[in-house]
Amino acid sequence: MPLNRRTFLRQSALTAAGSCLLAAVPMDLLAAYRKPVGSNDVINAALIGCKGMGWSDLTSMLKIPEVRCVALCDIDQNVLAQRKADLDKINLRPDTYTDYRKVLDRKDVDVVIIATPDHWHCLQMTNAVAAGKDVYVEKPAANSIREAQLMVDATKRSGRMVQVNQWQRSQDHFKNAIAYVHSGKLGKITMTKTWMYRTGTTPLEPVPDSAVPQGVDYSMWLGPAPKRPFNKNRFHYEFRWFYDYAGGLMTDWGVHLIDMVLMGMQVEAPKSVIASGGKHMFPADARETPDTQIVTYDYGDFLMTWEHSMGAGSGLFGLNHGIAFFGENGTLVLNRSGWEVKPAMVKNESRIPVVDWQKQSDNGLDKHTINFIDVVKSRQYSQLACPIEAGARVAINSHMGNIAQRTGEKIFWNAGSNSFDSAKANKLVTPEYHNGWKLPTRLS
Structure with a gap:
């Protein structure tokens, strides 16, 4: 055939x-x-x-x-x-x-x-x-x-x-769900949620530093990151749990899910961000980034929350990851499997028609x-x-969640000055490059 x-x-x-x-x-x-x-x-x-x-x-x-x-x-x-x-x-x-x-x-x-x-x-x-x-x-x-x-x-x-x-x-059901949000059928939206519950996560057990594996150019792997002895817990897939190289679940999954809120609500950056959480599930494991985190973003006329948990819980609406838009007429729930609309009920009457689960049907990566x-x-x-x-817009929003977490402050963003109101937060805006590598210069 x-x-x-x-x-x-x-x-x-x-x-x-x-x-x-x-x-x-x-x-x-x-x-x-x-x-x-x-x-x-x-x-x-x-x-x-x-x-x-x-x-x-x-x-x-x-x-x-x-x-x-x-x-x-x-x-x-x-x-x-x-x-x-x-x-x-x-x-x-x-x-x-x-x-x-x-x-x-x-x-x-x-x-x-x-x-x-x-x-x-x-x-x-x-x-x-x-x-x-x-x-x-x-x-x-x-x-x-x-x-x-x-x-x-x-x-x-x-x-x-x-x-x-x-x-x-690029995936049809995501595009269709966002088009529904843009249609106005949900009415005024004042709350959105994004979440990832990474059930099944186990501790990343600490291990001692070791020799660089044969065939690995570790100096090139480090590049602009601070020089450190080789440790397999910071290498290959596990790099994402260390701030020198990544931002944990907040950026790993956050960019996918928060992106849908930014698209649906047509916004750029929040006015303020506050976060809480830490290493609550696996306090002694090797990871640096939080295993439990809740972030609240204030965009002026609506709020968004991000929450993640590693090793506990099953997620909201029975979904381990997802996005929800809460409107006066109903709630749209969306994830990689599909989307649906749950109408608001007033005196036993639906404000809008039910939209049954619209299943994912195509390959987004392709x-x-x-x-x-x-x-x-x-x-x-x-x-x-x-x-x-x-991509930059949602990365910036996600990093703001981590900056709020790391400073322990409610931080306010000034788009005009391109800075926070906090000296501690501003220190985390621009990375320091090491080992002879130089941060690219902005010409404008």
């Missing part, structure tokens, strides 16, 4: 079904689908950060026949060897690098996928657009407020196409990478599903 595009996308979507992570496409399935294209139509892609979501991003992009991978870059030779072997199965034989700058020096690279730890995103993305590359960068866009702003500035000045991998924006490649070809920046401005 021939494998057409619709069948292929349906089968590849099933590889991710039932998981919060998007699975990479099996090589045999990908090989069966890829067809030769003319040399003038080829788009040469390079992947920087080949583990986890970077590999999922690349294999999703390789479903598009004109995309070819010509370079892989990772600080772990073991990962590089595995990915090179994987691509050999579909007759792609990219060159491999441990220094991303050598990838950017290549004139034949059109598109760069950046899927390194968060603390690398700003430097690598700004370097990439300066080198004339279009960029597909993992979320969160940046690891600080200032880095996010610098990335927007660099993109505008370069004229390059930059998409952030907040793939929910549609997101297709959108990016379409824009790379058309050069119509306005058609990007998640341009850097959108």
